[in-house]
Amino acid sequence: MTTLKTMKxxxxxxxxxxxxxxxxxxxxxxxxxxxxxxxxxxxxPEEVAGGxxxxxxxxxxxxxxxxxxxxxxxxxxxxxxxxxxSCTMKHNPRINEWGAALPGFACLHPLQDEEEIQGALxxxxxxxxxxxxxxxxxxxxxxxxxxxxxxxxxxxxxxxYFADHGQTNxxxxxxxxxxxxxxxxxxxxxxASVETVRTVNGQTDLSHLKEVIARIGGGNISAFxxxxxxxxxxxxxxxxxxxxxxxxxxxxxYLDGANMNALLGRVRPGDFGAxxxxxxxxxxxxxxxxxxxxxxxxxxxxxxxAPYLPVPQVMMADDGSFYLDREREKSIGKVRSFIGQFxxxxxxxxxxxxxxxxxxxxxxxxxVLNANYLAARLCEKYPMPxxxxxxxxxxxxxxxxxxxxxxxxxxxxxxxxxxxxDYGVHPPTMHWPMHDCLMVEPTETESKQALDSFVDxxxxxxxxxxxxxxxxxxxxxxxxxxxxxxxxxxRKPILAFK
Amino acid sequence: xxxTQLNTSQRQEMLATIGIQSIDELFNVIPAEIRCxxxxxxxxxxxxxxxxxxxxxxxxxxxxAHDMPCFMGxxxxxxxxxxxxxxxxxxxxxxxxxxxxxAEASQGSLQAFFEFQTQIARLTGLDIANASLYDGATxxxxxxxxxxxxxxxxxxxVASTMHPEYIAVLRTVLSDVNIAITLLEATxxxxxxxxxxxxxxxxxxxVIVQSPNIWGQIEDWDGCFAEAHKVPKTAGISVFNxxxxxxxxxxxxCGADIAVAEGQPLxxxxxxxxxxxxxxxxxxxxxxxxxxxxxxxTKDEDGRRVFCLTLQTRExxxxxxxxxxxxxxxxxxxxxxxxxxxxxxGSDGIKEMATQSWHKAHYLANEIVKxxxxxxxxxxxxxxxxTVTCPCDVTKVVxxxxxxxxxxxxxxxxxxxxxxxxxxxxxxxxxxxxTKHEMxxxxxLLQEVSA
Numbered sequence: 030m031t032t033l034k035t036m037k038x039x040x041x042x043x044x045x046x047x048x049x050x051x052x053x054x055x056x057x058x059x060x061x062x063x064x065x066x067x068x069x070x071x072x073x074p075e076e077v078a079g080g081x082x083x084x085x086x087x088x089x090x091x092x093x094x095x096x097x098x099x100x101x102x103x104x105x106x107x108x109x110x111x112x113x114x115s116c117t118m119k120h121n122p123r124i125n126e127w128g129a130a131l132p133g134f135a136c137l138h139p140l141q142d143e144e145e146i147q148g149a150l151x152x153x154x155x156x157x158x159x160x161x162x163x164x165x166x167x168x169x170x171x172x173x174x175x176x177x178x179x180x181x182x183x184x185x186x187x188x189x190y191f192a193d194h195g196q197t198n199x200x201x202x203x204x205x206x207x208x209x210x211x212x213x214x215x216x217x218x219x220x221a222s223v224e225t226v227r228t229v230n231g232q233t234d235l236s237h238l239k240e241v242i243a244r245i246g247g248g249n250i251s252a253f254x255x256x257x258x259x260x261x262x263x264x265x266x267x268x269x270x271x272x273x274x275x276x277x278x279x280x281x282x283y284l285d286g287a288n289m290n291a292l293l294g295r296v297r298p299g300d301f302g303a304x305x306x307x308x309x310x311x312x313x314x315x316x317x318x319x320x321x322x323x324x325x326x327x328x329x330x331x332x333x334x335a336p337y338l339p340v341p342q343v344m345m346a347d348d349g350s351f352y353l354d355r356e357r358e359k360s361i362g363k364v365r366s367f368i369g370q371f372x373x374x375x376x377x378x379x380x381x382x383x384x385x386x387x388x389x390x391x392x393x394x395x396x397v398l399n400a401n402y403l404a405a406r407l408c409e410k411y412p413m414p415x416x417x418x419x420x421x422x423x424x425x426x427x428x429x430x431x432x433x434x435x436x437x438x439x440x441x442x443x444x445x446x447x448x449x450x451d452y453g454v455h456p457p458t459m460h461w462p463m464h465d466c467l468m469v470e471p472t473e474t475e476s477k478q479a480l481d482s483f484v485d486x487x488x489x490x491x492x493x494x495x496x497x498x499x500x501x502x503x504x505x506x507x508x509x510x511x512x513x514x515x516x517x518x519x520r521k522p523i524l525a526f527k
Numbered sequence: 528x529x530x531t532q533l534n535t536s537q538r539q540e541m542l543a544t545i546g547i548q549s550i551d552e553l554f555n556v557i558p559a560e561i562r563c564x565x566x567x568x569x570x571x572x573x574x575x576x577x578x579x580x581x582x583x584x585x586x587x588x589x590x591x592a593h594d595m596p597c598f599m600g601x602x603x604x605x606x607x608x609x610x611x612x613x614x615x616x617x618x619x620x621x622x623x624x625x626x627x628x629x630a631e632a633s634q635g636s637l638q639a640f641f642e643f644q645t646q647i648a649r650l651t652g653l654d655i656a657n658a659s660l661y662d663g664a665t666x667x668x669x670x671x672x673x674x675x676x677x678x679x680x681x682x683x684x685v686a687s688t689m690h691p692e693y694i695a696v697l698r699t700v701l702s703d704v705n706i707a708i709t710l711l712e713a714t715x716x717x718x719x720x721x722x723x724x725x726x727x728x729x730x731x732x733x734v735i736v737q738s739p740n741i742w743g744q745i746e747d748w749d750g751c752f753a754e755a756h757k758v759p760k761t762a763g764i765s766v767f768n769x770x771x772x773x774x775x776x777x778x779x780x781c782g783a784d785i786a787v788a789e790g791q792p793l794x795x796x797x798x799x800x801x802x803x804x805x806x807x808x809x810x811x812x813x814x815x816x817x818x819x820x821x822x823x824x825t826k827d828e829d830g831r832r833v834f835c836l837t838l839q840t841r842e843x844x845x846x847x848x849x850x851x852x853x854x855x856x857x858x859x860x861x862x863x864x865x866x867x868x869x870x871x872x873g874s875d876g877i878k879e880m881a882t883q884s885w886h887k888a889h890y891l892a893n894e895i896v897k898x899x900x901x902x903x904x905x906x907x908x909x910x911x912x913x914t915v916t917c918p919c920d921v922t923k924v925v926x927x928x929x930x931x932x933x934x935x936x937x938x939x940x941x942x943x944x945x946x947x948x949x950x951x952x953x954x955x956x957x958x959x960x961x962t963k964h965e966m967x968x969x970x971x972l973l974q975e976v977s978a
Contacts, residue, residue: 057875059871060872106619107622145590145591365662372801383575386567394554398553418545515837
């Protein structure tokens with residue numbers, strides 16, 4: 030292996046700190062102008078007059094420069110390998126952006142009458158039915174704004190179902206010890222309490238599941254929230270038995286769909302017994318993460334839960350026209366304003382339509398192939414507790430490594446990940462779902478060359494830990510900044526510029 | 528196209544490296560009975576050219592603010608925004624990055640969000656703001672939870688003049704966590720401080736008042752929050768319009784402790800209702816109970832000024848069931864658009880937009896009330912939106928205007944507005960984009976339909 034050069038052309042210190050907009054203010058300058066007022070003026074009464082006068086402004090060229098400089102300080106899927114486990118940082122096709130920006134989509138007011146927005150409603154209806162088919166479930170709601178919002182909405186739906194069936198004491202939700210933090214947080218927002226179910230080797234511990242159910246009493250449980258494949262990157266082969274155990278006591282099986290990229294066209298959650306699930310369109314269906322949103326978290330549910338879905342619901346009438354049903358008698362009500370993250374769903378529609386059924390299947394196959402290829406090439410230097418291809422133990426679309434061998438030489442997990450930044454690789458998810466682990470998800474859109482380059486980087490870092498450990502300990506050495514003092518930031522928070 | 532990049536020989540090579548013959552072996556762990564062998568029942572794949580045609584075709588079946596003058600508001604406004612926003616926001620470095628957990632690889636997003644937080648704090652006249660929530664409605668709900676979590680009290684007073692969808696979402700969110708909603712009755716379209724006083728008690732965590740409210744009327748935040756504060760620690764929660772902050776009293780100057788809003792007017796397209804962004808600002812005392820992402824200023828090991836996500840122990844990925852909210856992915860890109868908008872316009876530009884909207888709305892209102900039988904529904908001051916009572920069936924008015932190529936406003940009656948009214952009120956919004964010519968044309972149509 031040849032020694033890699035780190036990627037950044039400039040070494041740190043060459044790039045000056047970008048001043049804040051508040052430090053660039055030029056009195057009287059403005060980035061855009063307005064036409065003159067074309068009507069007579071009406072006096073503003075003193076009792077209401079006021080207004081903010083402290084937002085800075087400056088000329089348009091410098092506005093462009095400011096954000097161009099800031100954009101130069103970001104890793105992105107476009108420019109970097111971004112193997113963030115459980116986040117599915119796949120390529121974001123630009124046809125999706127093109128479509129969402131069409132004036133016939135972008136300029137629609139959410140309270141317009143249905144007859145003026147038939148094209149938009151058709152798109153929503155088709156998205157709804159495509160997501161129903163992919164889930165293998167009866168009905169999808171496109172309302173939730175993000176995955177966590179989908180969890181919240183689905184838990185409300187399940188709660189409403191039980192309330193309607195006189196089972197109001199079902200107030201406990203079970204979640205795996207490897208669950209996303211949003212799972213228990215969403216439970217709290219629904220007034221449910223959470224009980225943790227153990228996992229063993231990345232799979233649900235069936236005996237513990239039964240034990241917890243027996244201890245709490247099956248009649249007090251509303252749902253078991255499971256992520257499958259799990260956050261350890263493993264498909265839970267006991268999933269049907271888990272569904273049976275949960276259903277036996279009358280509870281519902283909830284699938285956290287964060288890892289749907291491993292299942293597309295291969296397994297439908299409804300077919301293994303899921304009663305409700307959420308999607309993350311910004312993971313599975315290529316809508317951009319945007320530095321933290323917008324996402325979209327459609328939920329899919331069984332027929333018995335469907336009456337409780339939020340309003341409005343997009344429907345097709347007998348004559349083939351589309352409308353919004355706002356009057357579902359048993360609905361949990363509204364969970365956000367208007368009719369969902371429409372612009373995000375345009376992108377989702379475009380992605381699913383681009384892939385088609387065979388393409389979606391190829392997405393999950395390639396995502397799983399890429400992950401296993403990386404795991405196979407790295408497992409010698411980066412031990413993986415669940416990966417053992419000689420014995421038929423593979424990963425799904427992501428894998429977990431616990432590099433104890435490297436940590437024992439005197440580096441921390443953070444050292445390793447910060448050194449990756451020097452090589453232009455975004456650090457993987459870390460310390461979750463296990464302590465001292467890295468969780469790597471390459472996604473299906475990476476080329477073999479990109480995968481091989483990543484392997485080279487990881488092997489070189491392992492070598493450096495043996496030969497030049499301080500390089501790793503002091504990293505990042507060539508990023509825009511040295512390590513940020515996050516402890517000081519939290520101790521004395523400065524959340525606004527004074 | 529599924530956007531994968533491997534050719535057949537690369538796949539074979541990779542399978543050999545793993546030590547298997549076929550990809551199916553990787554899926555053997557999935558029990559045979561639940562495998563989807565028949566394939567998904569979806570339309571066949573479309574090429575990019577076909578996608579362009581299909582998307583353009585669907586878009587062509589829609590009519591909206593791009594081909595009709597739009598006088599619709601009620602929480603979503605057809606405001607101007609500079610062309611540079613669409614250009615800058617399309618930069619892949621912003622568009623395709625993740626939530627900036629890794630400070631050393633995300634200074635661009637982090638600095639932009641820090642600037643956003645500061646801009647929102649200044650716009651509202653409060654101390655701090657978070658890095659966005661989903662939308663205005665969910666921001667109201669988070670504000671109510673912030674107030675109840677801080678005080679441990681179990682009731683919120685809510686102006687009945689708030690956007691009915693915000694009230695509906697608040698009901699959904701609070702329904703299973705034992706927090707009661709008391710609606711404050713309106714007098715002539717606004718909430719009287721005396722009504723707040725009448726409903727105050729030491730069980731009340733917060734008083735939520737939107738201004739301008741759903742009818743467009745400016746509420747007396749000062750008076751309402753003064754009554755709220757007679758019970759110590761009660762939060763005055765203002766639901767504001769960010770453009771109005773360019774010329775009207777800000778929430779902070781009226782005694783608000785928490786301010787929330789729909790942020791769409793700040794540089795975001797109408798998008799049929801989303802993606803938008805929720806704004807949440809507050810006094811400093813709420814810092815450690817805030818929902819959502821917060822970006823803080825700190826130093827790196829070399830002493831440089833840098834930015835990072837902070838106070839993450841409030842958040843779901845650290846705190847689980849005890850988190851202040853379940854929010855994870857928020858509306859980062861929309862917040863960045865809003866920040867670019869505020870940077871390009873500054874206070875002066877936002878004031879100009881607000882002032883033009885004010886004058887145009889008042890011009891239009893004056894012209895409409897000159898018509899036989901048309902009158903303003905309420906008597907109080909308004910900003911860029913007002914309500915008129917039509918002398919005939921409001922549905923007829925709306926349909927007639929639309930058939931003549933104008934979106935005249937939002938009818939207050941009907942399920943879409945959650946049963947706000949059963950009368951013939953029409954809520955009309957006027958942004959800086961509307962011209963005298965468009966307004967005069969609307970007046971002529973109203974005259975014709977009611978003649």
